[in-house]
Amino acid sequence: xxxxxxxxxxxxxxxxxxxxxxxxxxxxxxxxxxxxxxxxxxxxxxxxxxxxxxxxxxxxxxxxxxxxxxxxxxxxxxxxxxxxxxxxxxxxxxxxxxxxxxxxxxxxxxxxxxxxxxxxxxxxxxxxxxxxxxxxxxxxxxxxxxxxxxxxxxxxxxxxxxxxxxxxxxxxxxxxxxxxxxxxxxxxxxxxxxxxxxxxxxxxxxxxxxxxxxxxxxxxxxxxxxxxxxxxxxxxxxxxxxxxxxxxxxxxxxxxxxxxxxxxxxxxxxxxxxxxxxxxxxxx
Numbered sequence: 001x002x003x004x005x006x007x008x009x010x011x012x013x014x015x016x017x018x019x020x021x022x023x024x025x026x027x028x029x030x031x032x033x034x035x036x037x038x039x040x041x042x043x044x045x046x047x048x049x050x051x052x053x054x055x056x057x058x059x060x061x062x063x064x065x066x067x068x069x070x071x072x073x074x075x076x077x078x079x080x081x082x083x084x085x086x087x088x089x090x091x092x093x094x095x096x097x098x099x100x101x102x103x104x105x106x107x108x109x110x111x112x113x114x115x116x117x118x119x120x121x122x123x124x125x126x127x128x129x130x131x132x133x134x135x136x137x138x139x140x141x142x143x144x145x146x147x148x149x150x151x152x153x154x155x156x157x158x159x160x161x162x163x164x165x166x167x168x169x170x171x172x173x174x175x176x177x178x179x180x181x182x183x184x185x186x187x188x189x190x191x192x193x194x195x196x197x198x199x200x201x202x203x204x205x206x207x208x209x210x211x212x213x214x215x216x217x218x219x220x221x222x223x224x225x226x227x228x229x230x231x232x233x234x235x236x237x238x239x240x241x242x243x244x245x246x247x248x249x250x251x252x253x254x255x256x257x258x259x260x261x262x263x264x265x266x267x268x269x270x271x272x273x274x275x276x277x278x279x280x281x282x283x284x
Contacts, residue, residue: 136233
């Protein structure tokens with residue numbers, strides 16, 4: 001099983017006293033020493049302002065860029081238009097936490113590789129896919145599930161919206177007119193536009209509804225034999241988690257890196273230490 005490192009700089013206080021441009025440069029430089037590719041979340045702090053520099057550094061250090069947290073066709077088109085100015089886009093992977101048909105079609109037309117995230121086999125036709133991301137791949141409490149979704153969905157990180165977020169069973173506290181229950185990323189995506197536009201909507205997070213062993217078995221039994229599976233979104237990662245994912249048949253695990261770096265204290269040393277920690281599982 002291989003690692004796909006994900007840069008998603010969205011932890012509050014992550015970047016104090018250290019310019020974001022330098023964070024991306026230092027991160028790409030160090031990842032390139034150990035891995036041939038990286039995923040950059042477009043939901044990262046100041047991603048769009050730093051995108052040209054990210055592309056330039058990837059060319060400099062000869063590391064392949066992929067992009068994640070793609071949720072709508074407009075962001076996808078803007079991303080493609082920008083990276084084409086600085087970077088060779090052929091076979092670049094565009095990851096989504098859920099399946100979006102418009103992004104799928106756009107990627108096919110532009111020689112991009114679309115990697116959708118799933119939790120439910122019934123969402124779309126999986127038989128034509130060679131790469132699928134199981135997002136999130138582990139069962140989490142309602143609170144932990146909410147924290148995971150704050151990565152790709154920036155509106156969930158806004159304090160003005162968090163007074164409309166509740167955790168089951170807290171319904172008695174809700175005073176808004178509409179309530180939606182969230183078990184999976186697709187549940188949230190289905191009502192996302194309404195939640196952003198309508199302040200009278202509240203959402204209630206429940207424990208994640210996912211049976212990872214059953215899901216992987218169905219994927220392996222029913223789909224293309226060349227299918228590659230990414231596991232992502234786990235709360236903690238250690239040797240036990242690695243062994244479980246490997247035994248289930250995952251080809252990659254994709255995890256956020258550098259989101260707990262103290263940028264006041266030599267970030268490069270901390271990055272190297274973290275990458276070597278992940279490599280210790282791969283190399284035994």
